[in-house]
Amino acid sequence: MKTPTKRVKAVVINYTAALALLFVGYQFFSYQPYYKEFFSGSHDLMLFTISTNEVFYYYVLLNVILLPFFYLSLPENYQTKSVLFWQALINLPKRKPNEIERIAILGTLVKIFFIPLVLLWFFNHTVNTIWNFVDFIDYGEFFPKGYWLLFHIIFLVDVAFFLIGYTIEHPKLNNEIRSVEPTLLGWFVALACYPPFNTAVTEIIGWYSSDYPQFNDFTWQLVFGITILLLLGVYSWASVALNFKASNLTNRGVISKGPYAYIRHPAYVAKNLAWWIGSMPILYAMWFEKSLFEFCLAIGSVLSWTGIYYMRAMTEERHLNNDPEYQIYCERVKYKFIPKVY
Numbered sequence: 051m052k053t054p055t056k057r058v059k060a061v062v063i064n065y066t067a068a069l070a071l072l073f074v075g076y077q078f079f080s081y082q083p084y085y086k087e088f089f090s091g092s093h094d095l096m097l098f099t100i101s102t103n104e105v106f107y108y109y110v111l112l113n114v115i116l117l118p119f120f121y122l123s124l125p126e127n128y129q130t131k132s133v134l135f136w137q138a139l140i141n142l143p144k145r146k147p148n149e150i151e152r153i154a155i156l157g158t159l160v161k162i163f164f165i166p167l168v169l170l171w172f173f174n175h176t177v178n179t180i181w182n183f184v185d186f187i188d189y190g191e192f193f194p195k196g197y198w199l200l201f202h203i204i205f206l207v208d209v210a211f212f213l214i215g216y217t218i219e220h221p222k223l224n225n226e227i228r229s230v231e232p233t234l235l236g237w238f239v240a241l242a243c244y245p246p247f248n249t250a251v252t253e254i255i256g257w258y259s260s261d262y263p264q265f266n267d268f269t270w271q272l273v274f275g276i277t278i279l280l281l282l283g284v285y286s287w288a289s290v291a292l293n294f295k296a297s298n299l300t301n302r303g304v305i306s307k308g309p310y311a312y313i314r315h316p317a318y319v320a321k322n323l324a325w326w327i328g329s330m331p332i333l334y335a336m337w338f339e340k341s342l343f344e345f346c347l348a349i350g351s352v353l354s355w356t357g358i359y360y361m362r363a364m365t366e367e368r369h370l371n372n373d374p375e376y377q378i379y380c381e382r383v384k385y386k387f388i389p390k391v392y
Contacts, residue, residue: 060126064124070132128221135155135158165213168216175205179203197279240365243362259352274327291305315366315386
């Protein structure tokens with residue numbers, strides 16, 4: 051049994067290692083030119099205005115305050131990813147990282163990359179939910195006011211679970227990182243979907259979808275608008291099912307409930323179907339008002355994005371198949387994308 055002195059020492063070591071990572075991450079995202087501009091926006095919240103960079107600062111400050119209590123809740127002799135990360139770097143001149151340290155390094159890089167992005171989206175969707183609620187109450191129109199309100203609520207729920215998942219890793223929550231995507235292809239297709247890499251990919255293959263596609267006929271607007279919201283609802287439902295295990299590029303335990311009880315990649319299917327519906331007015335205009343070449347470019351773009359997500363699913367399957375628990379899950383849930391088909 052640990053003495054109080056050893057307990058305090060363990061907390062101090064974990065806390066110091068985490069603070070060092072927080073400091074490095076905050077400095078990088080605050081002063082690197084791309085991210086400095088990325089986090090430069092601000093929002094009016096009725097009574098006050100707050101910038102995205104301030105939200106990032108308060109997130110770091112909240113961690114500084116709460117982390118000691120978090121580390122006190124950990125089991126004895128528990129090695130956190132932060133300590134393992136610095137331990138591996140310090141010993142790098144003498145030896146290669148062992149498997150546990152390698153997972154800690156890659157897992158830490160995943161968190162450092164995704165937490166600021168998810169935090170930004172959580173903030174933006176919170177603000178947009180508030181303002182769209184006000185607009186909907188004032189105008190009472192489902193299109194576009196109610197549509198945008200539900201749209202931002204859906205994504206707010208989605209990013210909330212991912213923000214918690216990236217931030218908190220605890221044995222009692224059964225959401226520890228067991229392994230991290232081992233291939234460059236897996237990392238490439240995942241990061242290609244997020245800033246700043248998606249900007250470069252969009253420059254190459256284009257983007258021809260809309261979050262709010264506008265149809266000339268109100269009936270089609272209603273049908274397709276509701277369909278998009280239902281698909282995005284499934285996408286968010288998948289994040290809720292992941293719960294505290296929500297994360298990219300990592301295996302934090304197998305989930306077989308919610309939409310994962312029917313197919314293995316429900317979030318990717320739902321998001322891509324929503325994008326295809328969002329592209330319909332643009333594809334229609336390209337076909338009837340532009341050239342065949344421009345139509346082919348547009349449909350090729352949507353196909354390319356679907357292809358990227360297909361590759362994400364395939365690389366995730368290859369990664370997760372190293373886990374016997376996932377192999378059992380695949381025997382139970384046989385279909386990747388379409389129930390009873392594929």
